[in-house]
Amino acid sequence: MSVADEAGSAATSGSSPMLGCGGEPEPVADVAEMPSCKSISFESHGAEVGALMVRGHVRDESDAAVVGARLELAGDESAVRFSDLTGGFTFHVAAGTYTLSVSGDCPFAVGSVELARLNADTTKDFSATGDGCITGELVGATATGVLLSLRQLGRPLGSTSAFLEQRGSPSGASQRLQQIVEGQPVSACSLTIDGENAIERRGHLVAAGPLGGPDVEQVNLTTAIVIDDQVLRFESIVDVGTSCETLDRFRAIGRSFTVEELRELHQ
Secondary structure (H helix, E strand, O other): OOOHHHHHHHHOOEEEOOOOOOOOOOOOOOHHHOOEOOOOOOOOEOOOOOOEEEEEEEEOOOOOEEOOOEEEEEEOOOEEEEOOOOOEEEEEEOOEEEEEEEEOOOOEOOOEEEEEEEOOOEEOOEEEOOOOOEEEEEEEEEOOEEEEEEEEOOEEEEEEEEEEEEOOOHHHHHHHHHHHHHOOOOOEEEEEEOOEEEEEEEEEEEEOOHHHOOOEEEEEEEEEEEEOOEEEEEEEEEEOOOOHHHHHHHHHHHHOOOHHHHHHHOO
């Protein structure tokens, strides 16, 4: 910049190769040989290495995190971020003059702010004032992660679990990434997220139906990121038949991660 064990054991009774938006199943590949992940519409870019930080949060009127709001930085440098599961965003910039704007699926009280003669870290928050934005609601937490339900206009879109695994060494974290790749018979692709090595995968789950009813087919989106001796995994579950645009929004959750948000995501 831009979990499977716990989620899989809890939610699935089986899995099958994938699936979705024209994709064809392929054999599992070694991390070093994986193709690069395709670009998506909700891709963060720019302002990655400056000495100063411009950061903040996007929230709605109930103080819920707005997920996937578009933050655009213009001026001495141009960049784009999409707010993450906490509603957070971070830009790394040099001293200068900037304009920071927000947009999304709902209106905002203030759409842009001027950052004139910026020469120190600064925080700018934005507030949504109407319906339409995707929001995240915390529905569970453990020592290693959180589970959030994402909603739009009162309708559930799916859920995302985030898990942080300590592996003891960078090599151990890399080995764990390989294990995640080999954990399902579905091809993964490689990418870099916030300067860190990562993989992305889309799978097909079959979950046991409620009260003995018919099984339910679901889409499982995995992003795993190596951060020193840790592996951060995002596992999203959405219904089969979900639009490609919504699937990309869930993919963007992993791609929008920044290291600065790690503590907040895993308190």
